[in-house]
Amino acid sequence: MATYAGRLTEPAAAERQPANAGPAVDVRSLVRSFDERTVLDHLDLAIEPGEFVALLGRSGSGKSTLLRALAGLDHDVEGTGLVEVPRNVSVVFQDSRLLPWQRVLDNVTLGLSGPGTAGKGRESLAEVGLAGREQAWPNQLSGGEQQRVALARSLVREPELLLADEPFGSLDALTRIRMHGLLRRLCERHRPAVLLVTHDVDEAIALADRVLVLTDGRVDTEVEVTIDPPRDPSDPRFAELRSRLLAHLGIVNGGLQAAGPDSDVPSRRPEEVSR
């Protein structure tokens, strides 16, 4: 089950560990460039089995690139590393990526087989609040509905590693909370390793064991979240974490009013993050 993303070279045989004991993800010195621009610059990342890691980062900082590399979809990544990928790995893409020519239910059960598949798919759709839409075409769904179908698809296969790229981005607050609950229950039941990309710092703190910030092509900041669930955003530890992370993202006083670089003064732009 140990396999590699992109052009990863494998560590010496001696370093390798039995599949179950080792980390779910362990990549080192990942490098990925597009033309001249280096997006991942000797990035190291390890995720333990069952660990829930949230990944923050500026727009264009390379989060999706990293996820694609871990999912083994990028053929031009270099580095050394070992990705212990359990049989079941699920990816939620940033675009919902539903096959437009398959109905919603078939999109959810894509790649599954055996009896009861349709039933499981139906159940999963009900969990994301889309009971009754099984036979719709993807383009008949609203943006948030499509996102939920993609979520249902990734959860129905009870993954052991979940790579999710902003899976809640187009959801309203209540639906988002429901989906958090869904994800949490899945984590409790199957203990998958999770790498969740999000832009919502509160969401990251509420869900993750560890929050990473991707800056300049590397994991720049790592914050362990030790608050016991249910984590209350009004908890001062929560607030402290929040403002720490926001500071790393360039915002000094938490909240929407940026006290960071004045937005009128041209400052270090997001695109400069990854030179």
Next chain:
Amino acid sequence: MATYAGRLTEPAAAERQPANAGPAVDVRSLVRSFDERTVLDHLDLAIEPGEFVALLGRSGSGKSTLLRALAGLDHDVEGTGLVEVPRNVSVVFQDSRLLPWQRVLDNVTLGLSGPGTAGKGRESLAEVGLAGREQAWPNQLSGGEQQRVALARSLVREPELLLADEPFGSLDALTRIRMHGLLRRLCERHRPAVLLVTHDVDEAIALADRVLVLTDGRVDTEVEVTIDPPRDPSDPRFAELRSRLLAHLGIVNGGLQAAGPDSDVPSRRPEEVSR
């Protein structure tokens, strides 16, 4: 300049008002059904020129449907109403909707002509932090970058009515704040009427003059935001508005921890919002 969305019938001539004095948007009894499901159910909406309106609503509640109707893209909408559309109306679609075969700059300046167009486009791209990416293809951009290109495209034409469907959804906190600033500056300069769909209640309060909640196919709640800018999220009036709006969205105690319907107990699902 007065024109109609879909199958809107025009109010009697006597009711019509001179273009400049009347509301930018005034639709009444909008009805839109997909098959059996009524998504917009006799919805009334009026927006004054220069007014900034934020639209909240559950996923699948019909926000995008409403925007499409106002943009005159939906041919199956019924109702009476008058859409006073200024010459310049911009739509930011929920998907960024960049023409894949046009380079980023050409996407931004699409539909513009005359000298200086390229320069304006370049400037606009720089404003959204994408200077230097003018010649990239859309599919070479990250999700958030694509969203910013779409934003740049809608702002560069200095619209008098801006219909924006979650334009900041995939942006990190800092970039989002920058984009808020950009939008605010545009509003100050050109005073367009704005209808902004968002899932972020704080964003809605921070930016809008009025916040609407779409429920059951109608504008169910209307909240005027009277706090003077800059609006501080820690302001108690801000917090009060936030919790009122969240309550309308089904969340009783503000914050991420839902005290609403227990997420394990099957409850009124989002899709039931628009029977």
Next chain:
Amino acid sequence: GLSKADSNGTDGTNGSGAGDRKLALDAQLPITVPKGTTLTIGDPATQKALELSGQIDKLPFKVKWANISGGPQTTEAFRAGALDIGSVADIPPIHATWTGLHVRIVAAKFRVDPIHHPIYQLGIAPGVKVRSLADLRGKKIAYSPGQAQGALVLRVLQKAGLKKSDVTLVELPSTGDVYPNALAGKQVDVAPIGGVAIKRYLSKYGKDGGTTIPHGLRDDPGHLYTQVATLEDPAKAAAIRAYVQYWARAQIWMDKHPQQWIDGYYVKDQGLSEEDGRWLVKTSGHPDIPADWKPAIARQQQTIDLLARETDKPKLTAADLFDQRFAPVATDAIKNEAP
């Protein structure tokens, strides 16, 4: 009763610009060609002969040469009004008439000793035993209705005393190298092949047992024909008369200058080897341009009768196909020129 030939009544209207005054078909042929008269002529071999003999610029009218010959192409071009004179064998004028075109033969050429200088031979597939026409019984014979080779097959069967049902007629178009290939592939037992294809077939498949036998019939007619509407134009009629003269001289020139003809036409123009050219000249013998068309008309009538019977067509009178005013034109031309 679907045959179309009974619609003979329609008058040719799209002949190339008949003048205001129509020339009756029994009127004296005008001799002087008015200035500016143009003929479109599909007679590539004569064109080449005139070129080689240096006569081509002396034609007393303007000529547009078309590389068109043979039945289907000339009739198609006639219908389209794109051609004034076509060069064909015996069958096309018959078929043209059956399709409602009004045509007349204005020149006729035959071969001296035609039985020993046939255009076609019967190709026999390797391994098939046909020594004489009598052996054709029960054989698969390639047959192209409407083409000269098709008519030949019917005439051969008649001569052999066989009915169509005594053999298997396999319908194949006789274009290109279809017949030699069909023989070589043993798809048919017998097929009429002509010209250089005979030589080619024997040299390629002779060692496998492919043979040819003579059919013993006259297949030598070569005609120039035109539409009645064209003949009714006095200017064109005069030009055609002039062309027939040049045509006749060209045939004689070809006969007298075999080497020039081989080099200039077969080798340079048609891309054959010199040996092929020599073979063709040898097997085609010498031209015979008779002043009297009566025997030819009689033979044509037999052919018509046979075709009409076998292919279910109305009878025609052969004499109606020939414009006998032209019969002496060619012979006079050679007489004046020859000595």
Next chain:
Amino acid sequence: MTTTTTATATATTASPVRVPPRTVTTAPVRRARRLGPGRPVRFGSAVGPLLLLGLWSAGSATGLIDPRILSAPWTVVTTTIDLVNDGRLPANLAVSAQRAFLGLAIGIGVGTLLALASGLNRLGEALIDGPIQIKRAIPSLALLPLLILWFGIGETMKVVTITLGVLVPVYIHTHNGLRTIDSRYVELAQTVGLGRWAFVRKVVLPGALPGFLLGLRFAVVGAWLALVVVEQINATSGIGYMMELARTYGQTDIIVVGLVVYGILGLASDGAVRLVQRKALTWRRTLAD
């Protein structure tokens, strides 16, 4: 950019709201200039052919069209009736249809399989694609002698020739269609662990379906056209044979009947594929909607 005129008044409908959507017929006054072609016009596709028929009738009636070149429509009708009554047309059509369908069925199957083999595998592509391009570039008339050599002059040769003709557009369109499937869907298929066959079934075939169906539009018409060539060889029946015979005998009216039959067969086959297209591709939202 957009028009700056103020709206022209339309009748006020006091409360059109309870009327079910489909029954309201007030034409919408719309802001955005419609750029697409709009909704299909009912029987719109009949206009062109009918116009053509009209021109033809007018030309024949006024004598502008020489009946020896192109028979008049009414002549064609009576000739058709004659041909139907004496059984020639139906019999020939039946024989031809059998050949065409057989060739079509085999050609579609083989073409699709080759397209899959070549589209999903670089080795397959290296082996298959070039020869098919060569086959396509070589005039079928020139290929015929070889086909006759290998398959004789019987039915086999005829069906093989039709098959080869059908195979080319099916192959090229399907290959092109599947090659242009968005790579995002391929990535998705990889991440959900689709096997080869499931990948073909769930992603490749439906993704290449629009291309395949376009190829089919060429294939169905091509199958009929191939008859003209193959039925010149050792055929005593078939619509191509009927026409060839009529051509050599110059029976213009029968030729034109043949042409009309071809036109109708072509329009009908093409229309059938378009119908399938519309049904099978409901998931698409395109310019045409």
Next chain:
Amino acid sequence: MTTTTTATATATTASPVRVPPRTVTTAPVRRARRLGPGRPVRFGSAVGPLLLLGLWSAGSATGLIDPRILSAPWTVVTTTIDLVNDGRLPANLAVSAQRAFLGLAIGIGVGTLLALASGLNRLGEALIDGPIQIKRAIPSLALLPLLILWFGIGETMKVVTITLGVLVPVYIHTHNGLRTIDSRYVELAQTVGLGRWAFVRKVVLPGALPGFLLGLRFAVVGAWLALVVVEQINATSGIGYMMELARTYGQTDIIVVGLVVYGILGLASDGAVRLVQRKALTWRRTLAD
């Protein structure tokens, strides 16, 4: 689903990190089974034709292929050299190329314009589409008499015939291509207030370009093929004429030279269009990448 074997070891690279991306050549050991065809193999497209050539050579050398039916490759080479030396092949090719290019240019232009007129306008569609479908369904051999009638037997007729042949695939593919442009882009065009012409230039043409180029692949090959038909009529030069002449004289080697020329012309034209395809459609990310 995916394989459950543990990874096989590859050589350890202590620090491959500073190596510029392009130079690392270690084959990646990958998790997701690759479902697409992978990257293009260099000169892969030459394999099929070369294999064919190999078979042909082998068949000819061993005597399995009768040289009387299909000349040996070396015979073809020497014949080609002869034909080139005596100037016949270049001269004929030049004449044919001129006809083909002229017909191609006009056909592409007219086909594209018709496709736009018919694709963007229901009235245009009603008028144009049916007749083109009919044209396509009618055997060109049967159409030829009419074309001769209208355009004579000269160059005009030849170019028109080629044009008509080219027009059909260009029209159908472009029409289909633009009709299947995603409606979301049409909506976008409407909201940014694109005028008709800008819409055509920015959305329709680039959106239909993949379809157009596929049509072009058929058109370029079709133009060469049409020569076979038109150069049988009143032609004294051209590659089609050369082959027809060789056929009547049974010059197998020249016929085969013609076939090879056709094959090469077809492969080259098709390859050229594919190259344009690759260059012009860089914005796509497809299965083939």
